[in-house]
Amino acid sequence: MRFLLLFIYCFFSTQSFALSFQNEFKANQLAKVVSVRGQVVLGHNKGRLIDYPKVGDSIDQNIYISVRENSQIQLQIKNGGLLTLKAVSRVFISKNSRLNRLPVILFEGNISYKDPLKRPNLEVRLGSSGIKYWGDAFAIRLRGSEKEVVKEEGSILERSGAIEAVKMESNANVELIMDDSPLPEVEKKQKAIEQKPKGQMPTESSVDDFSDIFGESASQSITPAASTITSDSAAEFEDVFGDPIKPVEADVVVKGIEKPKGKRTSDFDFYLRNSTYLHAPTKESRHDKQIDHLDLRLNGKVKWSGVGNAVQTSFKVDISNREHVYRPLKDAFDFRNDKRFPIELTELYYLESSKSFDLTIGKKIVKLGKGIIYSPTDKISPRDQIVPVAPFTSGAFITQADFYSDQSTYTILAVPYFVGTRSPTSLSRWSLQNDGSDLTFETELPEKFYKQIQLLLKFESTIKGWDIFAALFNGPNPDPVIRKEISVINNRPEFKLFKEHAYTSFFSAGFSTVFGSLELHGEVLKSNTEQGKDDNYTQGMLGFRYTLDESVKWLGLDSIDIITEYAKEVIQQPQSRPFFVVSSINSRIYRDAVMGTFIFKFSDEFYLNYDYQFDYADKGQANVFGVSWHKKDSGEWRLKIENFSGEKDSLFGKWDLNDNLAVEYFYTF
CATH class of the missing domain: 2.40.160.100 (Porin)
Structure with a gap:
């Protein structure tokens, strides 16, 4: 009898063990949803699927995100900080990252990013243009032909771009966007370009809207640019998300996603x-x-x-x-x-x-x-x-x-x-x-x-x-x-x-x-x-x-x-x-x-x-x-x-x- 019980004891085991975790851990995870408020819609690039994100969801593939009115979503970036997408924002997140930066394309809206460890691991591109920003604590607003960029004092913010990729309103804007100087220096150079026509600058009230992003005044480092959303791309996004996008002229057409x-x-x-x-x-x-x-x-x-x-x-x-x-x-x-x-x-x-x-x-x-x-x-x-x-x-x-x-x-x-x-x-x-x-x-x-x-x-x-x-x-x-x-x-x-x-x-x-x-x-x-x-x-x-x-x-x-x-x-x-x-x-x-x-x-x-x-x-x-x-x-x-x-x-x-x-x-x- 004793031998039988020992025999049963040895037989009876589920026998899972630690190596099994390798099939559950997602090495390709890009980000994780940490908070959602209101209505946020995900459009999967492959197959054009519609989803509603929930807290804890993993972002591990190419994906469109649309944040509707009175809504907001926050993503914890893998190996990085917190990305916040505010109301009426539309972005595309790509899994094809290089240089340890997560690529995000901003079509319209208001986004902010901050990493307490000061790693510049987020890269934001404006529409289909070649203009990119990457840093460790910054915010970007893109509305129609108006763009605002804010960086936290003492943080890293770098920029690159191609002149031919975007139709600018004036040569002044082109010179400012392509300047290699730090952003505060760009603001000074803008004042010296008086002989050239100037693009639309952000108003005082629009600057104030950024004040709650970093918890302090956001009056520094603001430069203008043009939007890259066109009437064609706006119609495609309207089909999917149900919210209108105000189109402006641009040389590059942003490809949207079809009605799913x-x-x-x-x-x-x-x-x-x-x-x-x-x-x-x-x-x-x-x-x-x-x-x-x-x-x-x-x-x-x-x-x-x-x-x-x-x-x-x-x-x-x-x-x-x-x-x-x-x-x-x-x-x-x-x-x-x-x-x-x-x-x-x-x-x-x-x-x-x-x-x-x-x-x-x-x-x-x-x-x-x-x-x-x-x-x-x-x-x-x-x-x-x-x-x-x-x-x-x-x-x-x-x-x-x-x-x-x-x-x-x-x-x-x-x-x-x-x-x-x-x-x-x-x-x-x-x-x-x-x-x-x-x-x-x-x-x-x-x-x-x-x-x-x-x-x-x-x-x-x-x-x-x-x-x-x-x-x-x-x-x-x-x-x-x-x-x-x-x-x-x-x-x-x-x-x-x-x-x-x-x-x-x-x-x-x-x-x-x-x-x-x-x-x-x-x-x-x-x-x-x-x-x-x-x-x-x-x-x-x-x-x-x-x-x-x-x-x-x-x-x-x-x-x-x-x-x-x-x-x-x-x-x-x-x-x-x-x-x-x-x-x-x-x-x-x-x-x-x-x-x-x-x-x-x-x-x-x-x-x-x-x-x-x-x-x-x-x-x-x-x-x-x-x-x-x-x-x-x-x-x-x-x-x-x-x-x-x-x-x-x-x-x-x-x-x-x-x-x-x-x-x-x-x-x-």
């Missing part, structure tokens, strides 16, 4: 991984004996979007030479099966969106927490961890309503069809059964139907630059417990094992905020399970992300990204229900662990990285050393060495024969 009725976008990416193991399983083991594992995966996403509604579907096609991974064709629609199917519909949902309300119905990936590597709160979307070093997340069957009020969001979410997490099969070399014995379990949900439904209430808001949330969850726990039944047949006891997803309540809360290059985030979760079927515990996570850029240039590096998170758990009441032999403790591998990554960026094409996880609860560790090479239009190659070690009974100790050399390839098309 019935528009369809599609994105596909291909993933390949070949793992060559440095050790073979023990001779007495029944584990998969292959030295090389090849995994191929095609991911696709298709979205149909109109004005205020959208349908999105995502799928994957998975091929591997690993044994005991796939379920048979007859079980293709058994979503609760412990094995995966080669073709899976990961998402298919309908979204109805308005200014103050969103309704989502279907299968969708839901992320709740603030963690980059690990989030105690993410209990909705099931994880496939059959291959722990290459996991993926699938969508949950949900009905979700989001209500928006000022800078707050109220969410009601229900999951009527529950699907749990998949773990490595018992015959996989990633299983914790050292001898590879094939144990079978029957899956059980709570008896009452209403307790089989996962319900979530969530509040999210932004207060003075702090993103906060609080959530209440009730339903089957995705981390199962093990229950045994004993029966006597022919005077012999027989055991039957059940994997039960006990009815559990979670209360969770979290935050994230940014101080220059430092991002902080944290979460706490309190778990209570009915009738003592599982442990009652509290788990917390605290982490940060910090980017070094200017200070590492002398090393030949473009930047160093540092991500670190620490998780700690305290059990208030251990599992106590009779015949429940193993709690969900083995699924909760971040009980006392620190995990993170260092990404050494030499250029847009070449990276080095070091990923780690140190498990202090079970005394084990994982270390990954990687090299990445990315070439535009050619995909990305990664070479990694993955090493696991620890005490014999620890998770990573049981994987000590799984050290491997991995080659990965990503291609997006």
